[in-house]
Structures are given as C-alpha cells and as structure tokens.
Amino acid sequence: MADLSVDHLLGIKNITLADIELIFSTADNFKEVINRPIRKVPSLRDITIANLFFENSTRTKLSFELAEKRLSADVINFSSSSSSVTKGETLIDTVNNILAMKVDMVVMRHPNPGAAAFLSQNVNSRIVNAGDGTHEHPTQALLDAYSIREKFGEVAGKKIVIVGDILHSRVALSNIFCLQKLGAEVMVCGPTTLLPKYVKSLGVKVETNLLKALEWCDIANMLRVQHERQKLKYFPSIREYAMQYGVTKEILESLDKEITIMHPGPINRGVEITSDVADSGQSIILNQVENGVAIRMAALYLLASKISR
Amino acid sequence: MGQKVLLDNNELRLTLHRLCCQLIENHDDFANTVLIGLQPRGKYLVKRLQELLEKDYNKTDLKVGFLDTTFFRDDFRRRDQPLLANQTEINFLVEGKNVVFVDDVLYTGRSVRAALDAVQSFGRPNEVELLVLIDRRFSRHLPIQPDYVGRTVDTIDSERVTVEWKEEGGSDKVCLLRTENK
Numbered sequence: 001m002a003d004l005s006v007d008h009l010l011g012i013k014n015i016t017l018a019d020i021e022l023i024f025s026t027a028d029n030f031k032e033v034i035n036r037p038i039r040k041v042p043s044l045r046d047i048t049i050a051n052l053f054f055e056n057s058t059r060t061k062l063s064f065e066l067a068e069k070r071l072s073a074d075v076i077n078f079s080s081s082s083s084s085v086t087k088g089e090t091l092i093d094t095v096n097n098i099l100a101m102k103v104d105m106v107v108m109r110h111p112n113p114g115a116a117a118f119l120s121q122n123v124n125s126r127i128v129n130a131g132d133g134t135h136e137h138p139t140q141a142l143l144d145a146y147s148i149r150e151k152f153g154e155v156a157g158k159k160i161v162i163v164g165d166i167l168h169s170r171v172a173l174s175n176i177f178c179l180q181k182l183g184a185e186v187m188v189c190g191p192t193t194l195l196p197k198y199v200k201s202l203g204v205k206v207e208t209n210l211l212k213a214l215e216w217c218d219i220a221n222m223l224r225v226q227h228e229r230q231k232l233k234y235f236p237s238i239r240e241y242a243m244q245y246g247v248t249k250e251i252l253e254s255l256d257k258e259i260t261i262m263h264p265g266p267i268n269r270g271v272e273i274t275s276d277v278a279d280s281g282q283s284i285i286l287n288q289v290e291n292g293v294a295i296r297m298a299a300l301y302l303l304a305s306k307i308s309r
Numbered sequence: 310m311g312q313k314v315l316l317d318n319n320e321l322r323l324t325l326h327r328l329c330c331q332l333i334e335n336h337d338d339f340a341n342t343v344l345i346g347l348q349p350r351g352k353y354l355v356k357r358l359q360e361l362l363e364k365d366y367n368k369t370d371l372k373v374g375f376l377d378t379t380f381f382r383d384d385f386r387r388r389d390q391p392l393l394a395n396q397t398e399i400n401f402l403v404e405g406k407n408v409v410f411v412d413d414v415l416y417t418g419r420s421v422r423a424a425l426d427a428v429q430s431f432g433r434p435n436e437v438e439l440l441v442l443i444d445r446r447f448s449r450h451l452p453i454q455p456d457y458v459g460r461t462v463d464t465i466d467s468e469r470v471t472v473e474w475k476e477e478g479g480s481d482k483v484c485l486l487r488t489e490n491k
Contacts, residue, residue, distance in 0.1 A: 028396075029379070029394035040430075043385050305385060305391035306391070309387065
C-alpha cells in the first residue's frame with residue numbers, strides 16, 4: 001500500500017510523482033463522495049484543523065473549510081485582520097497558542113514566502129500550505145493538474161502555457177513543478193518585466209507573444225495581475241496589458257484548434273480574459289473549483305492518516 | 310503454510326445457485342430490491358450472482374451497485390499505512406428499498422458496520438440484509454449475523470480464508486490458509 005512521502009504539504013517541489021498520483025486517485029473517490037445525496041464521511045471526526053489566513057482569500061478558504069467539514073473534522077478559523085497579530089504577536093507564538101487548544105493540523109496562508117516551511121520546523125503540527133507569498137500554492141497546482149487529467153485523461157504530453165504575472169505568482173511556480181513532474185510541457189508567457197530572470201532554469205519555454213503561445217498550447221492557464229504585490233509599475237497601463245495579454249473570443253476563434261482555458265481565480269474580467277471567454281464552453285474554470293474540494297479532501301485525508309494516536 | 314480447499318469449482322457453482330434461489334424466495338422479482346457488493350472483494354460475488362440471476366433465473370432489471378466503506382471504517386489512524394479507497398458505484402437511491410449487502414467473507418463484522426453507515430448517504434433503506442459466501446463464525450467483534458450463507462466455517466485468528474475468482478485469472482475456489490509461524 002502506498003503512503004505520502006511527506007508529513008506536511010508545503011509545496012509541490014518536495015513531493016514525488018507517486019505522491020501526486022496517490023492524491024489524484026484518492027481525490028477520485030472523494031469526488032464521488034461529494035456528488036452523493038449526503039456529501040459527508042466521518043473519517044476525520046477526531047481531528048481538529050485550524051485555518052490560519054494571514055492574507056485575504058475567498059475561494060481557497062471556503063474550499064478548505066468545506067473539504068474539512070465534508071470529512072467531519074472540527075474546524076476553527078482565524079484571519080489576521082481581526083487577531084492579535086496586529087498587536088505584535090509572532091507567528092510561532094500565535095500558532096503555538098492555537099495548538100495549545102489541541103489542534104492537529106494547520107492550514108495556513110501567509111504573505112511571506114517560506115512561512116509554511118518555517119512553521120513546520122518550529123511547531124508540532126501537520127502543516128498544509130495554502131499559499132505562502134510568491135512561493136508555492138500546492139493544492140491549487142494539484143487541482144489544476146487534476147482538472148486537466150479529468151478533461152484529457154492524462155497530463156503527460158500536454159502543452160500548457162501559463163500567461164500573466166509569473167513574477168508574483170505562487171500558482172505559476174507550483175503549476176510548473178506539478179505539470180513537469182506529471183510529464184507535461186510548460187511555457188510561460190507575459191511581459192518581460194513580469195517574467196522572473198531564473199524562470200528558464202526551471203526548464204520551461206518562454207514566450208512574450210501571446211498569439212504564438214496560444215498557437216503552441218493545448219491548455220492556457222490565465223493568471224491575474226497581482227497588483228497588491230507590485231511595488232513598481234511593470235507595464236504602462238491595465239488597458240495596454242489587456243490589449244497585449246488578454247484572451248478574447250476573437251483570438252480564440254482565430255486559432256486553428258480549440259484550446260482549453262483555465263483560471264485559478266479571482267478573475268479580473270476584461271483584463272486577462274474577457275467575459276465571453278470565461279463563460280464559454282472552452283473554459284473549465286468552475287470544474288477547477290469543484291475539483292478543488294475533492295483534492296483538498298484527499299490531501300487532508302492522507303496527511304491526517306499519518307497523525308499517530 | 311498449509312492450505313485446505315473449502316469449496317472447489319463445482320461446489321462453489323452449486324453454492325451460488327443455492328444463494329440465488331434463496332434470494333428469489335425472499336425477493337421474488339427484485340422490483341424493490343437492490344444488490345450492493347461491498348468493495349473490494351464483494352464486487353466479484355455480486356457480479357456473479359447478477360449473471361446467474363439474469364441468465365439462469367430470468368430476473369431482468371436487477372439493480373446492482375458497489376459500495377466502498379473505507380471512509381466509514383473505524384480503524385482510521387490505527388494502522389501504519391493509510392486506508393485507500395476503491396470505487397463506489399451506486400447509480401440509484403436506496404430510499405425505501407430492500408438492500409442486500411453482498412460480501413465474500415464475514416469475519417469480525419466491522420466492514421459490515423461501516424457499510425451500514427455508508428449506505429445511509431444514498432437514502433434510508435427499508436431493510437438491509439446480508440449475504441456472504443463464507444461465514445467465519447465465532448470470530449465476530451460486533452453483533453452482526455448474515456441472512457444468507459454459502460458455507461459456515463470454524464477458524465482461528467491466525468488462519469485466513471481466501472476466495473479466488475476466474476475473473477482474476479485463476480480458477481473459482483475458496484481456500485483456508487494456515488500460517489505456521491503464529
């Protein structure tokens with residue numbers, strides 16, 4: 001029988017292909033569970049999970065919370081805007097105080113890269129990284145790859161382009177690691193100012209012309225421009241960005257094949273993709289959201305099964 | 310490791326026919342009855358019963374499903390390895406239905422307990438019965454007894470009962486294995 005090679009889900013970089021496949025096959029079972037008339041199983045009934053969100057989130061937080069509740073875990077929520085963090089408490093103190101209330105697992109989003117790894121070395125709990133700054137967002141990458149596997153049968157051999165703000169995107173980095181481990185070809189596309197210098201060393205193709213990128217790919221994963229992380233002006237205006245890197249119905253129709261459109265959300269309609277693209281049959285954006293719950297259930301279930309009694 | 314054949318190919322065939330007849334006696338045309346094989350091993354048995362009921366006893370429109378009980382088991386976090394699930398395939402509601410659970414070997418009764426919980430996710434059954442090919446009596450941990458039994462055997466904990474099907478590449482037979490180092 002298989003088991004995860006890690007005790008914490010901190011990033012895709014440090015997990016194996018076998019781990020990814022185990023999470024996918026477990027997610028298949030959970031996807032069936034969440035489509036039953038009663039969508040709940042009692043597996044984690046004696047586990048308590050704390051969701052610590054030091055940064056804003058809608059989708060990821062709801063998705064994790066729903067996944068935890070579908071597994072019958074007890075859930076406590078925390079967001080930094082309403083907490084003692086604003087009074088000067090350190091991260092380790094905050095988390096240790098929460099763990100003193102007998103919490104078994106921590107799901108954390110934090111603006112600092114490496115925050116989840118730091119926590120895993122300093123506190124006695126299982127950590128799931130729900131996004132650490134511009135570093136990694138492992139469950140998002142897993143659900144993206146899972147959605148590709150669901151639509152195409154397999155990920156290996158597929159050509160995927162990630163378009164947009166690669167420099168500030170944790171989704172891009174986790175996606176690159178995940179898709180490459182599964183045997184897909186990855187390209188990144190965006191304005192030169194938003195492509196990090198080291199990106200070629202990851203073994204991805206780099207393209208600055210959107211049309212060429214779309215002609216090459218089977219799947220385009222469109223990222224949002226992360227204005228909140230940008231301290232400089234990386235491009236002249238949003239309008240100019242939308243004209244150069246926004247996907248419209250006209251562009252999709254000009255291609256000689258039908259490509260699949262993905263987006264991790266939240267969408268800025270009219271910037272990276274137009275509304276008619278987001279709502280078209282080529283988009284699997286809402287499938288990604290549905291699969292997110294199944295993937296998170298699988299990751300939590302597999303990690304929780306390693307907690308000794 | 311010693312091995313004793315409990316049911317050979319021919320005995321197994323006769324036993325399956327008898328179980329079919331007993332099901333027909335209680336459920337007649339199966340209009341309000343569903344057969345649910347418990348994953349992973351009950352799947353082979355329920356498929357075989359379905360085949361016999363359809364071909365030899367002319368019972369058409371049988372409702373057959375497979376139920377995985379992994380997420381309802383009571384030994385989560387009590388083993389070294391995670392419990393990995395199998396596919397559940399129940400394309401009907403069990404609300405108001407007479408459900409027959411089908412499994413190959415009944416031992417402690419814990420999987421059946423989990424199945425009783427799991428089936429509630431698909432509605433409230435009118436009644437639930439249990440059909441097993443082999444009943445290892447005197448080894449139950451829970452107050453669960455079968456309604457239809459292929460064969461009852463007396464075993465001790467160090468022994469194992471294995472059911473092999475020709476669908477898996479071998480031949481149809483049921484064996485009792487004795488492990489000597491225990």
